[in-house]
Ligand code: NZQ
């Protein structure tokens with residue numbers, strides 16, 4: 396097993412009425428001025444915003460409003476947030492939303508304490524700030540598991556890239572499955588696939604250890620609960636499982652002892668930089684195509700994946716045949732989720748030129764069944780245009 400350092404300092408409060416139950420207690424431990432950070436308005440439509448402002452005021456906090464964080468958050472918004480934190484003497488940030496709001500806030504947190512531009516500091520000086528302005532999360536959308544880690548996908552339009560920066564972990568996360576009841580079904584399906592993708596991208600890295608056994612159990616659980624959720628979308632038990640399923644891999648627990656990178660995520664990140672693609676929906680297009688290219692490089696692992704995650708029957712089949720069946724089972728699961736299998740069906744404004752740019756600019760992973768070259772990345776994207 397490869398050596399590793401495992402650290403996940405987030406206090407997770409899981410369950411219904413989480414905000415009412417634990418936010419007042421958490422607020423006792425933070426300073427007087429709280430920045431309330433949120434997205435495009437769902438929190439106002441659902442009534443959560445008013446509830447939170449009430450609890451904050453009841454706790455005697457001064458509330459600084461910071462709304463309008465878009466999906467695929469921008470570095471421009473990070474800088475605006477960091478300025479607000481400094482100008483308003485913010486003591487604590489409460490991030491209310493999905494991966495985009497949480498990612499934006501964890502970098503705002505670090506950038507607000509940085510002695511210079513955080514992007515330059517992170518990428519040029521290779522330094523991160525992990526103890527920025529303290530923050531906590533109210534999770535309103537599952538999938539990214541962003542509440543569990545310090546990483547963040549941030550689009551830098553000026554540089555033509557979407558990159559992963561590391562910032563500050565949340566002090567706490569309030570994960571209440573009832574908030575998932577208002578998420579549009581296709582968006583929740585996107586989150587479910589993103590969750591499965593985090594598991595798969597880790598599973599197919601080099602190494603075979605207890606991490607893979609835990610990972611298989613969670614992947615099987617995602618598929619089982621997701622299929623049931625499609626038939627019963629307001630079932631809180633299913634939503635609870637899907638919410639916790641999405642948090643588990645994102646503490647990077649399943650990466651312990653493994654070695655290697657993600658390949659579909661860096662491709663999607665650059666696709667996003669050019670097209671502002673929806674993260675989970677675009678990953679659902681990319682994955683089967685990528686796996687059709689590499690399954691012959693690790694047939695036994697794909698065969699095991701098919702048995703453990705999709706309950707495929709191995710009787711009388713070669714590893715190669717079972718591997719192929721596993722990838723088609725994945726493609727079929729994606730269709731069952733109501734997700735698209737081509738960029739055109741997804742409604743993305745892409746052409747061959749953009750796909751070339753994506754293939755030329757994305758990071759290429761090692762520690763995967765086979766390292767791809769840029770021509771093959773273009774080919775696998777072109778196959779699902
Ligand atoms: O903006 P509002 O109006 O709030 O609406 C959002 C948004 O339109 C809506 N929504 C969220 N909660 C809702 C709700 N609508 C109704 N009811 C609710 N309870 O959902 C839409 C999508 O939200 P967003 O946060 O953009 O989605 P997601 O959670 O998928 O986050 C995507 C971002 O996370 C990054 C991605 O790169 C992308 O930028 N990721 C972060 C990761 C991490 N930090 O660990 C890992 C992932 O791989 C991913 O890269």
Ligand code: ZN
Nearest residue numbers: 539589592593
């Ligand atoms: Zn993801």
